[in-house]
Amino acid sequence: MSVTSLKAKLMQGNQACAEGAIYAGASFYAGYPITPSTEIAEILSERLPQVGGRFIQMEDEIASMAAVIGASVTGAKAMTATSGPGFSLKQENIGHAMITEVPCVIANVMRLGPSTGGPTSPAQGDVMQARWGTHGDHPVITLCPNSVQECFELTVKAFNMAERFRTPVFIMFDEIIGHMRERVVLPEPGQIPVVNRKKPEVGPESYKAYEPVDETLVPPMASFGDGYRYHVTGLTHDETGFATTKPEKMAAHLQRLHDKINNFLPEVVDYEEQSIEDAEVVLLAYGSVARAASRAVKDARAAGLKVGLIRPITLWPFPGEAVKKAAAKAKAVIVAEMNLGQIINEVRVAVEGQAPVYGVLRADGEPISPTEILAKIKEVL
Amino acid sequence: MRDHWEIRFGGTGGQGLITAGVILAEAAIIDGKNAVQSQSYGPESRGGSSKAEVMIANDSIDYMKVLAADVLLVMSPEAAKKYCPEVKDDAVVIIDSTYVKDEQPVKGNVYRVNISLLAKQEVGREVVANIVALGVLVGLTKVVSWDALVQAVLARVPKGTEEMNKKALQVGLDAVKGLIDAA
Numbered sequence: 001m002s003v004t005s006l007k008a009k010l011m012q013g014n015q016a017c018a019e020g021a022i023y024a025g026a027s028f029y030a031g032y033p034i035t036p037s038t039e040i041a042e043i044l045s046e047r048l049p050q051v052g053g054r055f056i057q058m059e060d061e062i063a064s065m066a067a068v069i070g071a072s073v074t075g076a077k078a079m080t081a082t083s084g085p086g087f088s089l090k091q092e093n094i095g096h097a098m099i100t101e102v103p104c105v106i107a108n109v110m111r112l113g114p115s116t117g118g119p120t121s122p123a124q125g126d127v128m129q130a131r132w133g134t135h136g137d138h139p140v141i142t143l144c145p146n147s148v149q150e151c152f153e154l155t156v157k158a159f160n161m162a163e164r165f166r167t168p169v170f171i172m173f174d175e176i177i178g179h180m181r182e183r184v185v186l187p188e189p190g191q192i193p194v195v196n197r198k199k200p201e202v203g204p205e206s207y208k209a210y211e212p213v214d215e216t217l218v219p220p221m222a223s224f225g226d227g228y229r230y231h232v233t234g235l236t237h238d239e240t241g242f243a244t245t246k247p248e249k250m251a252a253h254l255q256r257l258h259d260k261i262n263n264f265l266p267e268v269v270d271y272e273e274q275s276i277e278d279a280e281v282v283l284l285a286y287g288s289v290a291r292a293a294s295r296a297v298k299d300a301r302a303a304g305l306k307v308g309l310i311r312p313i314t315l316w317p318f319p320g321e322a323v324k325k326a327a328a329k330a331k332a333v334i335v336a337e338m339n340l341g342q343i344i345n346e347v348r349v350a351v352e353g354q355a356p357v358y359g360v361l362r363a364d365g366e367p368i369s370p371t372e373i374l375a376k377i378k379e380v381l
Numbered sequence: 382m383r384d385h386w387e388i389r390f391g392g393t394g395g396q397g398l399i400t401a402g403v404i405l406a407e408a409a410i411i412d413g414k415n416a417v418q419s420q421s422y423g424p425e426s427r428g429g430s431s432k433a434e435v436m437i438a439n440d441s442i443d444y445m446k447v448l449a450a451d452v453l454l455v456m457s458p459e460a461a462k463k464y465c466p467e468v469k470d471d472a473v474v475i476i477d478s479t480y481v482k483d484e485q486p487v488k489g490n491v492y493r494v495n496i497s498l499l500a501k502q503e504v505g506r507e508v509v510a511n512i513v514a515l516g517v518l519v520g521l522t523k524v525v526s527w528d529a530l531v532q533a534v535l536a537r538v539p540k541g542t543e544e545m546n547k548k549a550l551q552v553g554l555d556a557v558k559g560l561i562d563a564a
Contacts, residue, residue, distance in 0.1 A: 010410045119424045180445055181418040183410055295443035370444050
């Protein structure tokens with residue numbers, strides 16, 4: 001695989017993810033290879049050593065996630081990549097990274113589940129797992145590319161958001177996007193900003209690891225090895241990092257984890273609209289299915305039907321306001337996704353009964369085609 | 382000349398059809414066009430069904446999968462049965478007659494070429510059947526320029542096999558030369 005030249009070329013989604021990680025300044029990867037994400041590991045095993053980084057193939061997915069957290073605590077930008085079965089195994093440690101506020105990126109190239117399911121079959125069945133896979137109340141940032149170009153750009157963004165908000169960030173591809181090859185034009189260094197975590201401005205003696213110092217509510221993060229000693233625990237803790245069971249401290253901790261993201265939703269939430277202004281039928285689709293939906297919109301418009309598309313780029317936080325606004329003028333909303341009904345429920349919540357919500361749902365390892373979506377449009381109009 | 386091509390390769394895992402799809406997409410990029418290549422295959426490394434799809438266009442490409450093929454290449458009886466009905470009326474349909482013996486009720490312009498047998502007998506190794514097939518396909522359709530195809534093949538194949546692969550392309554082209562001239 002040729003990975004050195006950074007100009008217009010044919011590139012695979014997984015490869016673009018790996019190159020995006022390098023662009024964002026990633027210096028550590030730990031993982032356990034799994035179809036259909038393996039190319040990310042394969043390419044980073046070659047690329048990371050070239051830029052002074054480290055690649056470790058761990059004994060399993062649980063250890064991979066633990067190693068990613070450890071590396072990030074020392075100051076490295078760290079990631080792992082997996083598919084459904086591995087995403088399940090990583091959930092406990094993902095929760096640990098959330099409560100300890102450790103920046104990291106987890107790529108999940110979705111295949112048909114549950115369990116081993118269909119290793120080479122495309123699916124979008126992990127999107128609710130991204131939201132609620134680890135236990136307890138927690139905010140989540142999840143990005144979802146629909147092209148190879150976006151695999152690159154959103155991987156950079158995932159690292160930037162992980163660093164900005166001190167939180168794990170998911171980037172979710174379906175198998176089609178991960179394995180698809182497409183023409184891409186990669187940016188020059190510096191063309192996309194690269195964000196680095198805020199470091200403490202005080203000395204080790206007055207550093208409180210979990211005390212926010214400004215309106216971002218994100219505490220500056222010292223790197224282990226820099227002389228700052230602090231406690232990292234999965235127990236609910238106060239600003240010193242030590243565990244607490246005081247209700248007011250527990251509440252404040254959990255609230256801050258939410259507020260540090262929810263107070264900045266305009267900075268986080270991202271989506272794309274196509275022909276939505278006068279749409280009587282609003283489609284919602286993400287990942288590879290959004291490409292089929294985009295084609296269906298064009299075919300429908302050519303046939304004189306007023307159809308538009310909302311494509312969430314952040315699945316979480318979900319762009320519910322945009323959906324609500326579009327639904328207010330619509331006769332029907334159609335959600336197309338490669339599962340038996342997951343994001344459709346989020347759409348129903350956002351629509352608030354303003355229009356009926358229909359699904360084009362499929363979980364048989366086959367992609368959803370523009371023809372199927374168009375047939376549903378004609379059925380509901 | 383079409384400005385949007387939907388091209389599908391169907392066969393058996395191990396025949397190199399996904400590689401052929403990648404090479405064709407790379408040749409399109411070399412020609413300055415837009416291209417998307419996708420695939421579908423079983424969990425087996427050899428022997429399961431395998432499908433590669435390439436979309437080539439002068440402008441942007443929405444959907445990355447073939448709905449009705451402009452060009453179809455089939456190299457197994459199963460693929461022929463499954464994909465021959467899903468082509469446009471004026472499609473170019475290339476059938477590897479080494480493995481596909483039965484008549485298929487197909488639309489389009491059908492070309493039966495002994496692709497795998499030619500690879501074995503004329504080039505010396507059946508493993509280059511995918512490259513012979515690309516010679517046939519580009520010879521018939523001119524979907525990419527011949528120079529771009531040669532360049533893309535040489536960039537993708539293992540070192541030391543360049544001459545064999547160049548020969549494979551030529552064998553494919555020669556196999557359909559008479560057909561093109563007649564057409």
